[in-house]
Each structure stands twice: as structure tokens, then as C-alpha cells.
Amino acid sequence: MSVSATTRAPRGEEVDGREYFFLTEEEFVARKERGEFVEWAVVHDHYYGTPRPFIEECLARGETVVFDIDVQGSMQVRDHFPDAVLVFVIPPSREVLRERLVGRRTDASGAVETRMKNALREITYIDRFDYLIVNDDLDRAYEDMEAIVRAETLKASRARWQEF
Numbered sequence: 001m002s003v004s005a006t007t008r009a010p011r012g013e014e015v016d017g018r019e020y021f022f023l024t025e026e027e028f029v030a031r032k033e034r035g036e037f038v039e040w041a042v043v044h045d046h047y048y049g050t051p052r053p054f055i056e057e058c059l060a061r062g063e064t065v066v067f068d069i070d071v072q073g074s075m076q077v078r079d080h081f082p083d084a085v086l087v088f089v090i091p092p093s094r095e096v097l098r099e100r101l102v103g104r105r106t107d108a109s110g111a112v113e114t115r116m117k118n119a120l121r122e123i124t125y126i127d128r129f130d131y132l133i134v135n136d137d138l139d140r141a142y143e144d145m146e147a148i149v150r151a152e153t154l155k156a157s158r159a160r161w162q163e164f
Helices: 025-033 052-060 071-080 094-104 109-128 138-154
Strands: 004-006 020-022 037-043 046-051 087-090 131-134
Touching (some): 037 052, 046 052, 087 109, 087 138
Parallel strands (some): 004 020
Antiparallel strands (some): 037 046
């Protein structure tokens, strides 16, 4: 799993370097200007981005990297890595999304409304993704993601037969 950087404050038990790299806005902007992110965006009034060195090291080792990012970031990843496989994960309904956001108890009601509006806008990007997973059952959604990763790594176009 990729670990993103963010300028938002840690929530609950989050640990710097595990869930996110927590940066000040000044640190984030300086790194962004140096081109140190594969993708970055301002989401819900905070900067988020994926550090380029981490991704490049994983790819150099032949690893599959799974990102947990929004549609803006996904489009940037596709720009940098045209063969990236994009998977759109969506809740089964708007009502379920609202219940999940409220149930987290990490956002004020205004932030929940902002997230709902952003989700409706992001849905318009579905046709730019390679796969769609409806997350109505977490175990099945995880199995679907595993199946996609496995299938994509088995594609002949990605084979490392030269190493044979």
C-alpha cells in the first residue's frame, strides 16, 4: 500500500509514516514545488500527495503498488504511469456513504456535506477507470481487488518472461 502525505491533523490512532506522512502546509508545498509527488491535490481543504521516491523504489523492486487516492490523484497517476490500472471503489448508495461518513465521527456536519458533494462530482469520472468495485461487503470488495491485481499481473503484456 502506498502511504500518502497530508497536511491534515492525525485522526484517532493514526501514526506518522504508517497511515500518512503528516506535513505542515509549508513542507508540503516545498516538496510539491520540487516535484517530489507522483500526484497531489487539495481535498477537503487539505493537501494530499504520494511521495515519488516511495513509488519509484517499489516499482524498481517489481512490486505492485496500491494507492488509496481520489479521482484527481488517479488522473495524475495515469499521466505519469500510462499503464497504471485504475479501480474506482464506490459505496452501494448515497445513503450508505452518508451513514459511513457520519459513523466515523471524525468530521463536522459541514464536512460531511462537503464530502457528499465531492463524491457526487467524483462519480462522473467512473468511465475513466478500468474497474469498478461496489463496496457493499468489505470482504468481497477486498477479494475483488485481489482478483484485479492478480489478473493484471498475469497479463501477457506485463510478463517478465525475459527473466526466464
